[in-house]
Amino acid sequence: MKNQAKKERFEIVVSGAAEINHCCKGIENLAKEIGREIARQKCNLVTGATTGVPYFAALGCEEGGGFNIGFSPATSEKAHLETYRLPLEPFDVMIYTGADYAGRNVIMTKSADGVIIICGRMGTLHEFATAFEIQKPIGVLEGTGGTADKIREIATGPYRGVKKIIYEKDPKELVRKLIEQIKKEKKSNHVKVGK
Numbered sequence: 001m002k003n004q005a006k007k008e009r010f011e012i013v014v015s016g017a018a019e020i021n022h023c024c025k026g027i028e029n030l031a032k033e034i035g036r037e038i039a040r041q042k043c044n045l046v047t048g049a050t051t052g053v054p055y056f057a058a059l060g061c062e063e064g065g066g067f068n069i070g071f072s073p074a075t076s077e078k079a080h081l082e083t084y085r086l087p088l089e090p091f092d093v094m095i096y097t098g099a100d101y102a103g104r105n106v107i108m109t110k111s112a113d114g115v116i117i118i119c120g121r122m123g124t125l126h127e128f129a130t131a132f133e134i135q136k137p138i139g140v141l142e143g144t145g146g147t148a149d150k151i152r153e154i155a156t157g158p159y160r161g162v163k164k165i166i167y168e169k170d171p172k173e174l175v176r177k178l179i180e181q182i183k184k185e186k187k188s189n190h191v192k193v194g195k
Contacts, residue, residue: 016053023119032060039066071108120147
């Protein structure tokens with residue numbers, strides 16, 4: 001029974017713009033609401049340990065009593081603070097990838113059970129493309145500007161994985177639907193062959 005409870009605690013990446021000037025009005029509150037809902041659903045929040053949308057999501061997760069995992073592009077705490085000028089708080093665990101931004105994006109995205117896209121720029125597009133290519137469940141918070149509002153057009157067509165993208169304007173509904181998709185995927189991963 002203990003293992004079953006552990007399996008239900010999913011890791012969810014929040015990917016979004018580190019600079020939020022082009023995002024929708026109220027982006028800080030929307031990102032925090034996503035973070036709080038991830039905590040409320042007893043999942044772990046994973047971000048690139050950066051500023052902007054991921055940072056506000058991490059603050060929301062912390063407010064909700066959740067667990068924050070940061071994937072830093074840096075090789076060490078010193079480089080994280082001095083070279084990249086990124087925050088250490090409110091992370092419970094920091095993983096120093098030493099892979100710069102592009103490598104960090106891939107490592108972080110592959111580590112999670114699902115990905116949520118909020119606003120965003122090129123880094124967010126890279127994380128989306130990585131998640132899409134490796135068939136991760138993806139939630140897109142539409143109406144937030146930037147990359148998030150372009151994904152429906154980008155992903156239109158006969159591409160594999162299109163059905164795993166959830167589009168939603170309500171943060172709580174997006175988290176709920178993404179978790180349902182993750183559970184469905186996990187269940188299909190464990191179907192016994194021939195039974």
